[in-house]
Amino acid sequence: WSFKKPVIGVDTGAVRSIIDHMKDGLLFNADDVQALINAISLILSNPEMGERFGIKGYQKVQQHYTWEKVSFKFRTVYEKAICSFQKFDSGKAAVL
Helix, strand or coil: CCCCCCCEEECCHHHHHHCCECCCEEEECCCCHHHHHHHHHHHHHCHHHHHHHHHHHHHHHHHHCCHHHHHHHHHHHHHHHHHHHHHHHHHHHHHC
């Protein structure tokens, strides 16, 4: 997506939560080789669809997945974890 190209991903886990099937990419079941072939064929036979998926995916990357945004989210999670640990650790010391 960062190069405005369409993506095809396995319909499982985090991939499923990122790709919106038939809106910004295609998903297929991991055990289904024919489904992957069909997805590739669909993109190749519909260049307008591939271009649309690429653009929508690029917009999604810019909105949610730039290094700046991802690193900010990680930092926020780490800061919350540190604060939670400090609260837990200080409460634990008070009980002892």
